[in-house]
Amino acid sequence: MGRYVARRLLQMIPVVIGTTFIIYALVWALPGDPFAGRCGARPCPAAYVAEMTDKYNLDDPLPIAYLQYFGNLLTGDFGETFQGLSVGEELLRAYPTTVRLALVAIAFEILIGIGAGILAGLRRGSFLDNLVLVSTLVVVSIPVFVIGSVLQLFLGMRWGIFPATVGGDASLYNLILPGFVLAALSLAYVARLTRTSLAENRRADYVRTAVAKGMPQRRVIGIHAMRNSLIPVITFIGADFGALLGGAIVTEGIFNVPGVGNLIFRSITARDGVMVTGAVTVLVLVFLLVNLLVDLVYGWLDPRISHG
Amino acid sequence: MADPTPPVVAQAEAPETTETTVRTLGRDAWHDLVRKPTFVVSAVLFVFFVTIAIAPGLFTSLSPTDCDLALSRQGPSSAAWFGYDNNGCDVYTHTIYGARASIMVGVLTAIGVLLIGGITGTIAGFYGRATDTVVSRLGDIFFGIPLLLGALIVLVSFPGGADTPELVTISKVVLALAALGWPQIMRITRSSVLQVRSADYVQAARALGAGGVRMILKHIVPNSIAPVIVVATIAIGGYIAAEATLSFLGVGLQPPVVSWGLAISRAQDYVRTSPHMLLFPASALSLCVLAFIMLGDAIRDALDPKLR
Numbered sequence A: 001m002g003r004y005v006a007r008r009l010l011q012m013i014p015v016v017i018g019t020t021f022i023i024y025a026l027v028w029a030l031p032g033d034p035f036a037g038r039c040g041a042r043p044c045p046a047a048y049v050a051e052m053t054d055k056y057n058l059d060d061p062l063p064i065a066y067l068q069y070f071g072n073l074l075t076g077d078f079g080e081t082f083q084g085l086s087v088g089e090e091l092l093r094a095y096p097t098t099v100r101l102a103l104v105a106i107a108f109e110i111l112i113g114i115g116a117g118i119l120a121g122l123r124r125g126s127f128l129d130n131l132v133l134v135s136t137l138v139v140v141s142i143p144v145f146v147i148g149s150v151l152q153l154f155l156g157m158r159w160g161i162f163p164a165t166v167g168g169d170a171s172l173y174n175l176i177l178p179g180f181v182l183a184a185l186s187l188a189y190v191a192r193l194t195r196t197s198l199a200e201n202r203r204a205d206y207v208r209t210a211v212a213k214g215m216p217q218r219r220v221i222g223i224h225a226m227r228n229s230l231i232p233v234i235t236f237i238g239a240d241f242g243a244l245l246g247g248a249i250v251t252e253g254i255f256n257v258p259g260v261g262n263l264i265f266r267s268i269t270a271r272d273g274v275m276v277t278g279a280v281t282v283l284v285l286v287f288l289l290v291n292l293l294v295d296l297v298y299g300w301l302d303p304r305i306s307h308g
Numbered sequence B: 001m002a003d004p005t006p007p008v009v010a011q012a013e014a015p016e017t018t019e020t021t022v023r024t025l026g027r028d029a030w031h032d033l034v035r036k037p038t039f040v041v042s043a044v045l046f047v048f049f050v051t052i053a054i055a056p057g058l059f060t061s062l063s064p065t066d067c068d069l070a071l072s073r074q075g076p077s078s079a080a081w082f083g084y085d086n087n088g089c090d091v092y093t094h095t096i097y098g099a100r101a102s103i104m105v106g107v108l109t110a111i112g113v114l115l116i117g118g119i120t121g122t123i124a125g126f127y128g129r130a131t132d133t134v135v136s137r138l139g140d141i142f143f144g145i146p147l148l149l150g151a152l153i154v155l156v157s158f159p160g161g162a163d164t165p166e167l168v169t170i171s172k173v174v175l176a177l178a179a180l181g182w183p184q185i186m187r188i189t190r191s192s193v194l195q196v197r198s199a200d201y202v203q204a205a206r207a208l209g210a211g212g213v214r215m216i217l218k219h220i221v222p223n224s225i226a227p228v229i230v231v232a233t234i235a236i237g238g239y240i241a242a243e244a245t246l247s248f249l250g251v252g253l254q255p256p257v258v259s260w261g262l263a264i265s266r267a268q269d270y271v272r273t274s275p276h277m278l279l280f281p282a283s284a285l286s287l288c289v290l291a292f293i294m295l296g297d298a299i300r301d302a303l304d305p306k307l308r
Helices: A002-028 A046-055 A062-074 A087-122 A127-141 A144-158 A176-202 A205-212 A217-244 A249-254 A260-269 A273-301 B007-019 B025-033 B037-054 B091-127 B129-144 B147-157 B166-197 B200-207 B212-248 B260-270 B276-303
Strands: none
Touching: A002 A062, A002 A273, A002 B129, A002 B147, A062 A273, A087 A127, A087 A176, A087 A217, A087 A249, A087 A260, A087 A273, A127 A176, A127 B276, A144 A176, A144 A249, A144 B212, A144 B260, A144 B276, A176 A217, A176 A249, A205 A217, A217 A273, A249 A260, A249 B147, A260 A273, A260 B147, A273 B129, B025 B276, B037 B091, B037 B276, B091 B129, B091 B166, B091 B212, B091 B260, B091 B276, B129 B166, B147 B166, B147 B212, B166 B212, B200 B212, B212 B260, B212 B276, B260 B276
């Protein structure tokens, strides 16, 4: 177990270095003057250009500038943006909102996704089953920004059931609508996964044995079949949580949620390289760590899979 | 897993197949496909959308530049079934002409991804060892960058103006998506090749002294490509949605190009008063994505012998 974790952590190192390098290269080495439009309509003063060039090592060749940046990252220093804001502090401010939004989305995935999947999986071929299959297919094919805009229009503005935008007050109630939109796609996958998994396990030998023993149906389904069926679903939801923690550019943009996705989008359009690289580094790290955690949980839930 | 098929069934079917012609997997799959309603529906939709993309003039007598500001944002009427947008352009005509750019991006990206991912995946799977490690880790690195985020950074770094030729704008989006989307295909190709690599006919070819390239082209690729094609078909839907999302965020395709994503992006500002501007292009987009996903799903089910 310990060796497995150590090996996985070691394997992460090249991935993190590679990813941050690519982002760093994309942000800094692509053609275009990094100071264009930085100082309003006039060109930047020479002193400012010199100071900033020095601060961000713009004169050094890319690999060296990157190594200096990465060295700072290792000491926990994410650097400062062009405006002099600390990247670390900005990220810390945005993260709680994103975590809360991700939790709301996961709650929807569990409640609706698993619920619909169980109903469909228990009665394969029934009307309800087909309804779940068709509706999940439809949800999967509608892009998130369309779902977001339409739900915002009807539920938010026309009928006023939920707050249409979040703004500064990111309370759980305000996050219901964006959370649901964010969950929509994965919700469909969760429902389908639960359905297939449950339907497959119902034919398994151990379920037949339980029925043969004369166990009540509720116990057979609720305890025996369900426990095994939910293992792949839980790992999917876990991996999805890792991805959601990276922020949701589109959903956060539509509903004006002050989270990481919003922060990254603003920094990308403002060509604020330090913020972009810092934020992406964090979200890649979080994504990898959550995935490792999910794999460990998988081994714990299903003892047949050992990480020895 | 699936119940073992009773041998009786195979024997009962055997005379039929020998009496007619020998059924190959492809023919067998086709036999299954034409009896599946989802395949028929999605194939009809697919042909419909491709026809629109190739010859939009067949479906509307207007051109997308026929706009009259006096008609700005008028709702659907008998003269214009889908109403007019903010520039007084006919939404129906724009929706018809928007198909071309969107489908082009989707198909071209899928081809690009198939080329990069298919070649690297085959090489990694066939040669194994160090080659495999290098390619797989490289894939991990690109896989860690979220598709949308990476494409955003690339596209912001290469901004285009209103005078950029249409094809350049489209190929920029295609390249951005293909550069970040290839690991998905690479992984599937690799695992598919790994399954085929140790097959008897490959060993036989090796024993007869066939070279690496010959074995790959004659034996490996034809036998491992089916699942790759299926995933690529499903992915086309995803790329169309990704293009629309990027255009929605303002960095994908740019205004002289007519696309669904752009239309939805423009509709966003008027969604309160003129929802028809949003609903029609959004429905066309979703229907098109749905067609590709359903088509890929149906083909996968037909090619998967386990489900038969």
